[in-house]
Amino acid sequence: MCPPLHFGVLYEINPWMHREVAVDIEGAAAQWEALAANLRGAGAVVETIEPQPHVPDLVFTANAGLVRAAPATAPGTAAGAGAGAGQFVPSHFRYPQRQPETEVFTAWFAARGWRVDHLPVEVDHEGAGDALPFGGTLLSGYRPRSDASAGPVLSRLLGTAVRSVELVDERLYHVDLTFCPLDDRRAICAPLGWDRYGRRVVEELVPEPLWLEDDEAMAFCANSVVVGTNVVMPSVPTRVGRRLEGWGFDVVESPVGEFLKAGGGCRCLTLALDVDLGPA
Amino acid sequence: MPTETVKLEGHIVDSLILAKVLDLILDAGADYRIDDFELGRTNVDPSRATIEIRGDDHRALDTLVELLQVHGANRVGDADVTLVAADRAGVLPVGFYSTTNLATEVRVGGRWVVVENPEMDCGIVVRASGTADAGAPAATARTVPMHRVALGDRVVVGPAGVRVHAPDKRRDTRAFEFMTSDVSSEKPKTLLVHQVASRLRAARERGGRVLAVCGPAVVHTGAAPDVARLVRGGWIDVLFAGNGFATHDMESNILGTSLGVSILEGSRSEGGHSNHLRVINEVRRHGSISAAVDAGFVTGGAMYECVRAGVPFVLGGSIRDDGPLPDTMTDVVAAADAMRDLIGGVAVALMLASTLHAVATGNILPGGVETFCVDINQAVVTKLADRGSHQALGIVTDVGPFLRELADRLAC
Numbered sequence: 001m002c003p004p005l006h007f008g009v010l011y012e013i014n015p016w017m018h019r020e021v022a023v024d025i026e027g028a029a030a031q032w033e034a035l036a037a038n039l040r041g042a043g044a045v046v047e048t049i050e051p052q053p054h055v056p057d058l059v060f061t062a063n064a065g066l067v068r069a070a071p072a073t074a075p076g077t078a079a080g081a082g083a084g085a086g087q088f089v090p091s092h093f094r095y096p097q098r099q100p101e102t103e104v105f106t107a108w109f110a111a112r113g114w115r116v117d118h119l120p121v122e123v124d125h126e127g128a129g130d131a132l133p134f135g136g137t138l139l140s141g142y143r144p145r146s147d148a149s150a151g152p153v154l155s156r157l158l159g160t161a162v163r164s165v166e167l168v169d170e171r172l173y174h175v176d177l178t179f180c181p182l183d184d185r186r187a188i189c190a191p192l193g194w195d196r197y198g199r200r201v202v203e204e205l206v207p208e209p210l211w212l213e214d215d216e217a218m219a220f221c222a223n224s225v226v227v228g229t230n231v232v233m234p235s236v237p238t239r240v241g242r243r244l245e246g247w248g249f250d251v252v253e254s255p256v257g258e259f260l261k262a263g264g265g266c267r268c269l270t271l272a273l274d275v276d277l278g279p280a
Numbered sequence: 281m282p283t284e285t286v287k288l289e290g291h292i293v294d295s296l297i298l299a300k301v302l303d304l305i306l307d308a309g310a311d312y313r314i315d316d317f318e319l320g321r322t323n324v325d326p327s328r329a330t331i332e333i334r335g336d337d338h339r340a341l342d343t344l345v346e347l348l349q350v351h352g353a354n355r356v357g358d359a360d361v362t363l364v365a366a367d368r369a370g371v372l373p374v375g376f377y378s379t380t381n382l383a384t385e386v387r388v389g390g391r392w393v394v395v396e397n398p399e400m401d402c403g404i405v406v407r408a409s410g411t412a413d414a415g416a417p418a419a420t421a422r423t424v425p426m427h428r429v430a431l432g433d434r435v436v437v438g439p440a441g442v443r444v445h446a447p448d449k450r451r452d453t454r455a456f457e458f459m460t461s462d463v464s465s466e467k468p469k470t471l472l473v474h475q476v477a478s479r480l481r482a483a484r485e486r487g488g489r490v491l492a493v494c495g496p497a498v499v500h501t502g503a504a505p506d507v508a509r510l511v512r513g514g515w516i517d518v519l520f521a522g523n524g525f526a527t528h529d530m531e532s533n534i535l536g537t538s539l540g541v542s543i544l545e546g547s548r549s550e551g552g553h554s555n556h557l558r559v560i561n562e563v564r565r566h567g568s569i570s571a572a573v574d575a576g577f578v579t580g581g582a583m584y585e586c587v588r589a590g591v592p593f594v595l596g597g598s599i600r601d602d603g604p605l606p607d608t609m610t611d612v613v614a615a616a617d618a619m620r621d622l623i624g625g626v627a628v629a630l631m632l633a634s635t636l637h638a639v640a641t642g643n644i645l646p647g648g649v650e651t652f653c654v655d656i657n658q659a660v661v662t663k664l665a666d667r668g669s670h671q672a673l674g675i676v677t678d679v680g681p682f683l684r685e686l687a688d689r690l691a692c
Contacts, residue, residue: 137323148352151352152291159324164290164352165295197295
């Protein structure tokens with residue numbers, strides 16, 4: 001995660017951003033701290049990256065790139081152990097405003113001994129915000145920020161299958177606003193973000209989907225962080241909460257309204273470092 | 281039919297991207313053929329598909345391919361032309377790209393350059409342009425017939441980097457639609473004349489030129505005066521013919537016969553078989569048709585009106601010509617080149633009772649010229665209309681009454 005010291009809406013690169021809407025910087029800091037506390041409470045170890053003034057969206061570490069953890073740190077490793085050095089594929093951002101972040105994130109991973117593999121120059125992909133693992137494959141979104149052609153490239157680089165789905169609603173501009181893996185059978189799904197092909201792909205991939213209504217999707221319910229059986233969500237509509245609890249999940253609401261002003265929810269503010277993509 | 285080939289790679293089956301791309305192609309009204317398909321064997325192996333897309337025109341196809349690129353489909357073969365320098369004058373390099381008469385572009389330095397003078401059965405020569413103008417293309421491209429290739433000319437070799445535009449179906453097809461079924465002698469002739477007249481008027485309005493190709497039968501059927509009327513009326517901008525047409529046109533003016541047969545009475549005149557020789561002989565004495573007109577030896581007829589109106593003509597010679605007339609070009613390659621120099625801006629071509637010169641003209645005209653082929657013989661008309669001119673209409677009729685009525689229609 002990245003502390004929101006320099007967070008603000010300084011430009012507009014998604015439909016949620018409006019420069020004239022001021023960010024309450026203290027409110028943002030409080031929300032961020034609460035999120036980090038909720039994640040620690042759920043059993044996660046939180047590592048941080050130093051915020052930098054020229055990149056206000058660095059807080060959205062989900063877009064740093066794609067991570068394949070080294071085998072020793074598969075999920076379930078004892079709390080307190082830091083993530084060992086695995087493989088990192090830095091993002092190539094669509095918009096020039098976020099492009100300077102690539103260097104910052106790459107330096108962080110390289111300094112910690114991670115192997116860094118680069119996308120080809122002409123391919124755009126915005127990292128874990130646009131590709132999430134489920135059922136032995138990465139579900140990758142394309143069009144608003146990432147290229148469809150990134151699919152086979154990522155597949156080769158990360159040694160995993162990639163299924164690319166088109167994101168058709170410009171408000172749900174990253175796949176992590178439409179899809180949240182819960183466990184190996186279940187995921188939160190926002191069909192508002194996909195066309196009929198995308199919906200079919202998800203139907204075939206997820207044995208037990210939780211389909212979000214449009215208003216639930218727009219409240220960023222899919223942009224949640226799952227730590228073990230804990231689901232940390234920006235907001236918890238009653239219906240959704242009940243279903244998750246019925247499945248045995250513990251649901252924690254962690255409001256991130258200040259970050260929604262930049263189009264980001266809970267998951268956007270985090271990057272999982274223990275991602276297990278199966279045997280390489 | 282314009283085609284583009286794209287490649288799709290990845291988990292395109294599981295992602296339903298292949299299905300989506302194929303659906304998008306069909307939704308756009310185009311068609312596809314899967315040239316190659318490889319299903320990835322392992323989790324990591326991508327599947328690959330090579331898809332040839334066939335569309336109605338290049339613009340729509342370009343738009344479709346751009347749309348498909350969003351889904352990861354990449355154009356294959358967006359290459360520049362391959363250029364090989366001719367190592368002998370008059371000889372094209374092996375594997376030269378052989379042109380059609382359709383609008384053609386070549387890709388040079390990543391940009392599409394229009395080939396300036398579409399003509400079938402030629403090579404394409406690319407030259408770097410001399411201008412430093414930022415807006416101007418860096419190169420020019422022209423069709424060049426084999427015999428005009430110069431040593432060192434950079435000639436397009438192979439199909440890469442060449443694209444050809446199918447004739448624009450949207451362009452004013454009403455007149456042709458009416459008549460484009462098979463050539464037949466059973467269409468109402470008056471209606472056809474009316475249509476041809478209106479096409480000539482429309483061409484005029486657009487600033488297009490009218491080319492007439494005349495065979496000797498035009499004179500034999502007594503229609504030379506009608507050609508004369510059309511020239512005088514400004515309806516013919518350039519005339520292609522052979523030794524025979526010009527000779528008999530002048531023979532009929534001077535002696536009232538065509539190949540010895542009286543134009544007015546239809547009877548053979550005494551000693552008439554040598555009439556045309558005597559006319560050729562005297563024109564040879566004058567040195568040229570133009571000189572014969574100026575001297576008052578020829579006082580009327582189609583050639584007379586061409587000289588008076590300054591309408592250029594090319595008389596292409598043939599092995600069986602009598603004389604020939606001084607203006608008849610006996611070097612047929614030079615004759616074809618002279619014709620090439622005169623077809624710029626031609627919008628309508630009238631092929632009148634001619635086979636040889638009509639074919640020769642059809643060979644050098646670009647595809648977009650509206651062509652009317654008139655002959656009493658259905659086989660000739662079919663042959664001409666089928667030559668791939670793409671905009672040719674065949675009219676089976678006696679060219680005499682046809683031309684008379686056309687000249688009347690155009691109020692000459």
